[in-house]
Amino acid sequence: MIEVAQRSVIDEERELDGVGEQDLLDIYRSMVLLRTYDERSLVYHRQGRIGTYAIFWNHEAMQAGSAHALADEDWIFPSYRESAIGLLRGIPPATVLHWWRGHPAGWWNPADYNVASICVPIGTHVPHAVGLAWGKKLKGESACAIAYFGDGATSEGAFHEGANFAAVMQAPVILFCNNNQWAISTPISAQTRAETLADKAVGYGMPGVRVDGGDVLAVYEATREAVERARKGGGPTFIEALSYRAAPHATADDPRVYIDIARVEAEKKNECLGRYERYLRKLGVLGDDLEADIKAEAAEAMRAGIAAAEAEPDPDPELVFENAYVHPPPNMRDG
């Protein structure tokens, strides 16, 4: 069961059941927080205040829309592209900034937020999300899990093994692919001959859905359906959210040598936060004052976050030997 047409809500001006004004604004707040995190991080990087950083500009609709469809008990497995998604679960901005500052204070306990650690290698966290979801099901608990990964990850063996396990075990998990059409410099056409990434779901025996990744409400709706199905015992869903990477892969990348600049400029004009703002204004839900308040709140959270991160003392080098093991071997310090 593959939904090939890209689902959209904003462009069709559809109303979503059970989504009131407050929900629309909550989603907006989350998008603004993520956007602010991302834009400030780029500045902090240029100022030498954080290290190499993976930009997620124009991915906020995919992240906020899907995260809002989850319950607090549900687990999030982010890739580095979703490094700040934990902010939506209460992880302090300073913690994520620490992570990008290479400071061990960027560690968190996944169980405190139901947000797994940021996964750096591509796609290898997909089986973790599946295992968590399957394990919860085995224990008779109702939680499900979502794993975020990019289009490039669908070429990895870990994605395949995870997806197959998910279907076989009927694990309550959502495999959320943000198809921004680029894996650093590799276009989607060099990644797969499949017409759509959602087609891959057929081979696993799970539903596949395509959604406009720039439409936060379409993402929300598709994820909400997948979560409902998972919780009812219907197993996993593959969601392909389509967008376009309108920023470099990371601060160390210069996409001008490979990307279609005209397309990037066009995408920037239709970036996801602006689209949602125009929609909310049209609905009469958002006005100038409220928008300014919400943005000021996010800016303040980031100001406080970077201040807290920079106030943290340098880590004790003794930490090199901490946490490698619960019970370390006696010769661990021989070097």
Next chain:
Amino acid sequence: MAEKLLVEAVNDALHVELARDDSVMVMGEDVGRAGGVFRATAGLVERFGENRCVDTPLAEAGILGTAVGLCMAGWKPVCEMQYDAFSYPCLDQLITHVGRYHWRTGGKMEFPITVRMPYGGGVRAPELHDDSPETYYVHTPGIKVAIPSTPADAKGLLAAAIRDPDPVVVFEPKLIYRTERGEVPEGDYVVPLGKARIAREGTDVTLVAYGAMVPVCERAADELADDVSCEIVDIRSLRPLDEESLLASASKTGRVVIVQEAPRTVGFGAEIAAILAEKAILDLRGPVLRVTGYDVPYPYWKIEDAYMPSVERVAAAVERVARF
């Protein structure tokens, strides 16, 4: 106490540990209906049900990868890799996640994963059913490794691995699965990780080995018994490593031969030799010798005996160092 074969002792440990702790589950290829291709998991699915003895898809990285998530959900997975060389796909998960996740959470989350697999050659099997891959695993920070050579240790070390809060890989010497028979304590039985076993006391030369090489050392020691008194140190826990027992024996005999089935270069024997060079140099009265497999792909079985460290090669090395 009952006499058991080594593989029966593995099975006994799994039965005891699953009965003891509801959060322990076994997963792998053919571990349920078939009871494992070596029968190591026989009877588990009948006794504990399909949720605690799971026949998985044929996907080693998926087995170990989902085990990481299962830990987050409160399970203690015991993953079977069907054969040594079949485990290579799981190394990605082992290196990138299993050995690091506890560290990555600032020590807040534990990943009590056990990986167990039959390993080693001499069983007249097709290619890639014969490898000794322990070095890849021991070299990975965050991972512990044990290799038993007796039925009692096969039970006790596996129990220790399952109860350990860190990820532990247990290699089971398949060559002696059904040839080693010995007394195995009933019920709860744990052999702590990090303690070597003095398999035989002696005074002239120390033989250091683990797994299927321990019986080879014992036979060599028997052959030489009239001329050379061999002490045999069964390492049995590669990490944590019992350096104290190793150094004590080296100090006692002053002569050491290390026997390892894996290829020579950067094998675990090289690590033991380096430790002796660093910490026992003044006790040594001869060069530390290694008897190992060769740096070649494990051969076809018609000629595999030419690869495996033999009683003759071990005896020759002992005589060489004894005469030094």
